[in-house]
Structure formats: structure tokens, C-alpha cells
Amino acid sequence: MSAVLPTVKSAEVGAQRIVFGVMVAFFLIGPALGMYPVFLMKVMCFALFAAAFNLLIGFVGLLSFGHAMFLGTAGYVCAHAAKVWGFTPELAIVAGAAAAGLLGLIAGLLAIRRQGIYFAMITLALAQMIFFFCLQAPFTGGEDGIQAVPRGKLLGVLDLSDVWNMYGTVLIIFLAGFLLIYRTVHSPFGQVLKAIRENEPRATSLGYNTNRYKLMAFVLSATLSGVAGATNALVFQLAALNSVHWSMSGEVVLMNLVGGLGTIFGPVVGAFVVLAMENYLATLGFWVTIVQGAIFVLCVLAFRRGIIGELGRLIRKPL
């Protein structure tokens, strides 16, 4: 009997390893298959953003409806640091992520004691404040954003204006962030998060100060969203208002619903599907929004578990 658990677990891990391998291979050979490197870099940034968001909704049960504030703030800080302060790209990304983490700490302290819809509302309200701040503040460039951000030289040596250097850097950042989230979910801390999600009063009665754990998860998620936003700003050499707009907070929810909430790979697949739709349906103009809305409704009604969630159920292994 006691041998059952390890084998079940290792079969799960085995399936996840294979999918991980497929994912890495996809991003490695994607450009060779004719996909635009800039598009794939965008996918990786948003996949990291979606995975960071999923850490909260999927593994703690917290629905933040203002996650764009972390993505966007980090983008602005990174762009400003690289362009005005002359930071090297790695330091500009760190600065962006730190700003997002700090904002996450403040937002978390304000929101974490609220439950359900109130939590979502507070995060949304804070995100709106950040949006208006970015619209009005002198250094964010208003409607224009911060443009022509220099990509600079990584560690002072690797020139990121070369698209393949940039591509490799984004791939490494994405994989590191993804693996950190995977590890967090499968860590002693992740185990406590799981317990809180399953039965919060019981976790409290066992002596866990559940708000502290939720806050920690929130700050982690905000910081990683910041890494995604900062990296994205370097890729496009731009920090713009759309990254702090509420529709961006909605888009990350959509990515997770499409890919599968609470799965490991769902956010990546969801980000790819949603961005591919935007990209390839762009000629449809405003129809994109309607098609997206339809997919959203379809996911909620038909495959509630999302693409990866349904796939995992099919092969009876969590992916």
C-alpha cells in the first residue's frame, strides 16, 4: 500500500516532464517553423504572466482582477530605468520586478483580508488607480507611453538588439520563472497553500496564520508578473497604457480559463491561444473582441477545465 503513492506521483511527474520537454522544444524550434520570434517572445512573456496569475487563482483560490497593475508598472519602471537611468537590461528588469513586488505587498495588505468578490473588487480598484496614475504622471508619457526603450547589453556584453540574443534571454527568463512557479506549487509552502484552499478554517485551527501565506503568494505572483511585464517592455521597447488597462487584467483571466485554471501548463497554452487569435484575427478588427468573448463563454460552458485541464482528465494525470 505504501508503495502506491510514490508510483502514482512519479507517473504524474513523468507525464509533466514530457509536456515540459514538448514546451521547451516548441519555443526552441518555433521560429524555424515560421513563427515570428517577436510573437513567440510575447507569448513567453504572457505565459509567465498567466502562470503567475494562476499561482493565485489556481493554487490559493484568490481571484485578482487587477493583475495588469503589476505587469504594467514593471513595464514602466523597467522602461524608465533603461532609457532614462541607463540601467543594463538585467537591472532594469530587476527594478521593474521589485516595483511590482512592492506594489503587490501594498495591494496584498489592503486586499488579502477580504474574501471572494470583495478581494477582486479591491484589486480592480487599485489597478484603476494605477492606470490613472500612469495616464497622468509626467514620466510615463501619457497616451504615448515610453517609446524607443533601448534593449541594451545584457550584463554589459550581450547585445539584445540582436533578435536571437533577445530571444534566448526571454526564453531563459520564461523557463526560470515557470520552473520557480512549478517548484512553489510543489514546495512545503505550496502544500500549506493547498491546505488553505481546501479548508481555511482548519488550516487556521492548526496554527497557520493564513493571511500571511496568502500575502506571500500574492507578492510572489506580483513579482513574477513584474518580471513578465518588464521583459515584455524590453522586447517591444515600449511601455504603454494598454499594459495597465483593466482589459489586460481580463485577458489574463481569459488565458487561464482557456488553458485550464490550476494546471501547470494551462496558462502557457492559454496565452498562446489568446495571443495567436489576436495576432491572426487582427484583420477582423473589432470582431476579435467578439470572437474572444465567444471563446470565453464556450470555455465556461463546455470545457470548464480548459484545454490542459480536459487533456489531463483524459489521460488521468494532472498536467
Next chain:
Amino acid sequence: MADDTILETRGLTKEFKGFVAVKDVSLKVRKGSIHALIGPNGAGKTTCFNLLTHFLTPTRGQIFYKGQEITGSSPSAIAQMGLVRSFQISAVFPHLTVLENVRIALQRKRGHSFDFWRSERVLSELNEEARRLIDAVGLAEFENTVAVELAYGRKRALEIATTLALDPEMMLLDEPTAGMTHADVERISTLVKRVAANRTVLMVEHNLSVVSTLSDRITVLQRGEILAEGDYNTVSKDPRVVEAYLGAGHA
């Protein structure tokens, strides 16, 4: 406060929108005893537990644990002080295995709980102790079963094993044998007696044979107020208790 009192309440009162669920309850629990809290449904027993562990904030009154006032302490801080409750409605982590359920409790004291960068494999160092606790409540063959799949009585047993994993100085058990089969009741009451050897237990219990065999002292609650207090013989002969509680189909 007398030296051998571990838990004391003074004038504990809880009102819900004008309705008084717990009224002026002053209670002393002796260290090392098994103290039963009985009374008809709606008497306020569960509310008392919620107040003691600060899952609810009292309208009035004070609570002292080991000589220290804990009225305003947070629920998790109270648990960390060694005053640990169980729930009337069985409280397990439904999609974790039996082993994982118990490990969650062990993990809090043994550390790593904020370590998000470490593999969960470090938790396997807790397996041996977890298995000992699981064995003690008779769940050895279910250690890899997901909790939601356990029969009701076994869920309660798991809950007790999880509570015991904290090695609490004082346990609050809310109807530990409710809804159990006769054999399960036997097993749980034997277990409670055994684990109470070196700790204090305050329990809400409807099964009077369990109450009579286990408890050193009994407090009877009715409509939020203490109706009677004493050992089983005293309480069971009290005419008011007989009328209010034992008479109501329980005797």
C-alpha cells in the same frame, strides 16, 4: 486563578443581532482533566468553542489560558499556544491524502512552511511520525487514500490524528463521535482517554455513555447559560438537568 486551572472564562457572552447565544458563561477547566460540555441542540456549545479559539469575537467577557488573557489573540496564535480545536463538521483537507493531512499539522512546527523554493520531498522526513499518528487512530491501511474518500467515522479519526500531530496541551473536541457506528465510537473514546493522559480535553459530546465513562467534570449548558456543573453523578441527578436535557429523549 488557581494553579491547576488551564482554561478560564469570565462572563463570556456572545450576542447575534440581539439573540444571545452564549450568556455570562464563567467556566474553569482543570489541567489534565477531561471536561465535557453538554446540553441540547442550540445551547451554545459550538459557539463557546468558536469564542475560546477566537473564530468569533465575544460581545463581553474574558478568556484566560494558562494564566494569560487570550481574549484578543488571533485564532492561529491561540493554536500555536497549544489550545487546538476540532470542528463539529468534520474538518479534513479533502483532496490531500491521509498522510498529507497529518503532515500539514506536523509541518507547522517542524518548519519549512514558508519555503517556496524547496522541494516538497523534504516533507518526507515527517512521514515516520505521521504514520505513527495514523496508526494510533486505526487508519494505517488508508495512509494513501484521499481524505474525501474516507467513510465518515474515519474522517473524524483522521481529524483527531491531525489535531494530535500538534501535540496540543489542550484539545477542544466538538462532538467527536457524532454520526459514528458503535465500533467507531468505542475506538474514538478509547483514543480520547489515552491521549488525555497527558493533556487536557474539553469536549462537546451527545453520547452520554461516552460522557459518563470519560469525563471528570461536566458543564451543562442551556440556552447559552450554565445550568449545572459537577461530576456525572451530581449532574445526572440534578432535576433541572433531567428536565432540560436528559428528559428530552436522551436518557
